Amino acid sequence: MSTAEPPKRGGLRGFLSRLASPQSEIEAQELREDADEVGATPIASCGGRRRFCVAGTLRTVTLRPRGGAPALEAELYDGSDVIDLVWLGRRKIAGIEPGRTVKAEGLVSMQDGRKVMFNPRYELRPGS
Numbered sequence: 001m002s003t004a005e006p007p008k009r010g011g012l013r014g015f016l017s018r019l020a021s022p023q024s025e026i027e028a029q030e031l032r033e034d035a036d037e038v039g040a041t042p043i044a045s046c047g048g049r050r051r052f053c054v055a056g057t058l059r060t061v062t063l064r065p066r067g068g069a070p071a072l073e074a075e076l077y078d079g080s081d082v083i084d085l086v087w088l089g090r091r092k093i094a095g096i097e098p099g100r101t102v103k104a105e106g107l108v109s110m111q112d113g114r115k116v117m118f119n120p121r122y123e124l125r126p127g128s
Helices: 011-020 023-037
Strands: 050-063 071-077 082-088 101-111 114-118 121-125
Touching: 023 050, 050 082, 071 101, 082 101
Parallel strands: 082 114
Antiparallel strands: 050 071, 050 101, 071 082, 101 114, 101 121
C-alpha cells in the first residue's frame, strides 16, 4: 500500500501561482523539495542536542578563528531555516563555497540563538 503524497501544482493553475510568487519563495520551495528528496530533515524542525541530516545551499563561507584556532564557517539554507556548519581547525575545504549544494550530518546545538553543527560529515551535491 502506498502513502498518499500531497498533490503538486501543475498545469495552468500551478504556472500562474509560480508566476505570481516572488522568486525567493519559489527558490525556497525548490530547496525544501530537493532536501526532502535526499531524506534530509528541514532545518526548521531540527532541535538542539540531536543528530540530524540536513541539505541545502551554502549562502556564505567565512574563516573565523575560534579559541585561537582557525574555523571554517558556512551558512546552510534549505528554504525553511539556516544552520551554521563549522569545521574546527580548517582554513579551507575544496568545494565548500557559496552557492554550492551540500548534504550534512551531525549533532545540532544552539549557540547565541543560532543552530550550529560542528565538524559535520558532508556530501557535495551536484547542481545548485
